[in-house]
Amino acid sequence: MNNLKILCVLLSACIIFLIIKLNMKPKETVITDNTAESTIDIIHKRKSVRSYTDKKVSQEDLLKLVKAGMAAPTAVNKQPWAFIAIDNREVLDQLAEGLPYAKMLKKATAAIVVCGDTDKALEGWEEIFWVQDCSAATQNILLAAESIGLGAVWTAAYPAEDRMQTVIDILNLPKHIIPLNVIPIGYPKGEQKPKNKWKEENIHWQKW
Numbered sequence: 652m653n654n655l656k657i658l659c660v661l662l663s664a665c666i667i668f669l670i671i672k673l674n675m676k677p678k679e680t681v682i683t684d685n686t687a688e689s690t691i692d693i694i695h696k697r698k699s700v701r702s703y704t705d706k707k708v709s710q711e712d713l714l715k716l717v718k719a720g721m722a723a724p725t726a727v728n729k730q731p732w733a734f735i736a737i738d739n740r741e742v743l744d745q746l747a748e749g750l751p752y753a754k755m756l757k758k759a760t761a762a763i764v765v766c767g768d769t770d771k772a773l774e775g776w777e778e779i780f781w782v783q784d785c786s787a788a789t790q791n792i793l794l795a796a797e798s799i800g801l802g803a804v805w806t807a808a809y810p811a812e813d814r815m816q817t818v819i820d821i822l823n824l825p826k827h828i829i830p831l832n833v834i835p836i837g838y839p840k841g842e843q844k845p846k847n848k849w850k851e852e853n854i855h856w857q858k859w
């Protein structure tokens with residue numbers, strides 16, 4: 652009987668210890684937590700970030716972002732994309748020079764160029780689905796950046812012919828690779844707040 656009592660006390664102590672341990676998680680982990688609630692938080696916290704500190708974005712983090720991009724849904728699961736990860740100062744500067752609406756690349760320590768691959772895309776009129784597919788990948792990248800404390804912004808290439816040509820020339824893109832955008836990435840400088848875009852008049856229930 653005595654042994655049973657000791658066993659019960661020990662078991663209770665273990666359970667209490669485990670409960671305390673689980674509640675002692677540092678607050679930051681909530682951001683990378685895979686709960687539905689934290690995903691919603693990240694979605695609402697995301698904002699375009701155009702000022703960055705000098706701190707370099709690691710290739711490991713760039714890979715994390717590209718992996719998040721490749722997890723996006725695509726029409727008929729074609730995955731008609733290619734991602735160019737850039738952390739070379741010279742290439743970032745060349746893009747900054749050539750792209751009028753992406754001057755923040757001068758300060759960004761990295762960038763990802765999301766491209767459509769027409770060789771992997773659907774055929775005929777469905778080919779253009781690569782734009783939605785790559786846009787979904789882009790949003791995943793922007794959200795992943797927010798979730799790991801990086802700042803990023805979508806800057807357009809497609810469908811602006813001149814900007815596309817600039818990116819094609821600087822990055823030596825082959826004919827079947829079309830740049831959708833350039834995403835400058837860095838550690839945010841200063842505090843940027845997300846915009847509140849909720850407008851009740853933009854939702855229609857059941858029918859218009």
Ligand SMILES: Cc1cc2nc3c(=O)[nH]c(=O)nc-3n(C[C@H](O)[C@H](O)[C@H](O)COP(=O)(O)O)c2cc1C
Pocket residue numbers: 697698699700701752753804805806807845846
């Ligand atoms: C298709 C597209 C093209 C964009 N192009 C540019 C761009 O060339 N340069 C830029 O600074 N921001 C660009 N943006 C970012 C928008 O300006 C930004 O998303 C918008 O102002 C809303 O702000 P938020 O991202 O902070 O919510 C683009 C965004 C989208 C979706």
